[in-house]
Amino acid sequence: MLLMSAPKSASPRPAPTEYAAFYEKYIALVPGNDIVAILDAQRLQMIQLFVARSERDGNFRYAADKWTVKEVLGHVTDSERIFAYRALRIARADQTPLSGFEQDDYVRAGGFGERTLTDLVEEFALVRSATSALFHSFGDDAWLRRGVANKNEVTVRALAFIIAGHELHHREILKERYFPAIPRA
Numbered sequence: 332m333l334l335m336s337a338p339k340s341a342s343p344r345p346a347p348t349e350y351a352a353f354y355e356k357y358i359a360l361v362p363g364n365d366i367v368a369i370l371d372a373q374r375l376q377m378i379q380l381f382v383a384r385s386e387r388d389g390n391f392r393y394a395a396d397k398w399t400v401k402e403v404l405g406h407v408t409d410s411e412r413i414f415a416y417r418a419l420r421i422a423r424a425d426q427t428p429l430s431g432f433e434q435d436d437y438v439r440a441g442g443f444g445e446r447t448l449t450d451l452v453e454e455f456a457l458v459r460s461a462t463s464a465l466f467h468s469f470g471d472d473a474w475l476r477r478g479v480a481n482k483n484e485v486t487v488r489a490l491a492f493i494i495a496g497h498e499l500h501h502r503e504i505l506k507e508r509y510f511p512a513i514p515r516a
Contacts, residue, residue: 345492351483357496358489360503366491367466373498374459380502381452384510389448393512398438400509401451405443406434407501408455411494415462418490421478422469431481466491 343364350358361369381404389401398406417429443451474488485493 345486345489349477349484349486350489350493351481351485353483354485354489354493354496357500358492360496360499361492366488366495367463369495370459370463370466370491373495374456374463377459377498377502378452378456380505381448384448386448387516388510388513389451390444391509391513393508399444400505401443401446401448402438402441403501403505403509404448404451404455405441405446406438407498408451408458409437409441410434410497411455411458411462414490414494414497415458415465417478417480417485418487418494419465421476421480421485421490422473422487424476426478428479429481462494 344361345358347355363369384400389404390399392399392402413432420427420429469487475486477484477486479485480490
């Protein structure tokens with residue numbers, strides 16, 4: 332990974348006026364204020380979570396109507412790309428309203444079950460590296476810029492916290508609901 336200096340305005344945490352109320356559940360999960368350091372650390376934490384997991388584990392779902400482990404990981408990666416794209420557009424002062432996306436459609440079309448778990452973990456790590464590099468590149472003004480995404484106003488700073496919180500949300504679900512329920516052969 333490239334060594335980059337920390338951005339000048341990575342903190343403080345975003346105010347509730349910087350994002351839609353729906354995202355509070357993600358932002359509340361993020362500890363501390365140094366969001367770029369948190370994003371960097373999460374990359375390694377996610378890799379470590381999957382290090383000893385098998386393909387069988389990757390295809391596990393804890394209930395018939397739930398995504399597989401691979402689909403959860405694919406969803407986290409896809410969502411991160413979308414949130415980072417929104418951050419880029421808004422940071423560059425693009426005032427074009429950005430559309431939302433339907434997560435279930437993305438998972439259905441993602442073909443995650445046809446890929447190896449190792450490949451999906453590597454893809455997440457690469458996407459997270461790109462996300463971190465993007466946020467490292469932003470100057471003071473960019474962090475506070477506002478735009479509209481999915482019909483809601485949001486700041487670049489809030490998007491960074493949303494990315495981190497969304498990953499934490501799904502990592503906890505994997506640790507609490509998926510991995511303990513996987514039958515051991």
